[in-house]
Amino acid sequence: MVRVPLTPEERERGERLGRLLREARAGRSMVDIAAVAGISAETLRKIETGRAPTPAFFTVAALARALGLSMDDLVVRCTWAPTP
Numbered sequence: 001m002v003r004v005p006l007t008p009e010e011r012e013r014g015e016r017l018g019r020l021l022r023e024a025r026a027g028r029s030m031v032d033i034a035a036v037a038g039i040s041a042e043t044l045r046k047i048e049t050g051r052a053p054t055p056a057f058f059t060v061a062a063l064a065r066a067l068g069l070s071m072d073d074l075v076v077r078c079t080w081a082p083t084p
Contacts, residue, residue: 006053014053016078017060022048024067036066 006014021044025033030048034041039059046052047063064071 011050011053013078014047015050017053017055017074018048018050020069020074020077021063021067024069033063033066037062039063 025048030044031041034044037044037059039062043052043055043059044063047055047059060074061071063069064074
């Protein structure tokens with residue numbers, strides 16, 4: 001299977017998501033949040049650092065729930081909007 005390269009916008013959106021999750025974690029342990037979300041700490045680390053810029057929907061939903069974030073807020077804050 002050949003993977004289509006990500007666009008710059010997709011990479012930026014992944015970086016925004018990672019920053020938002022790091023901020024929401026606010027000093028809580030990566031291991032603890034990952035456990036609550038039902039994912040590995042390594043997966044969370046990859047998402048937070050932008051190395052996994054397109055995580056699965058259910059992974060993002062589980063992280064949002066674990067961090068007390070709304071999915072609506074994540075969409076608004078992570079969606080790429082070009083500057084005029």
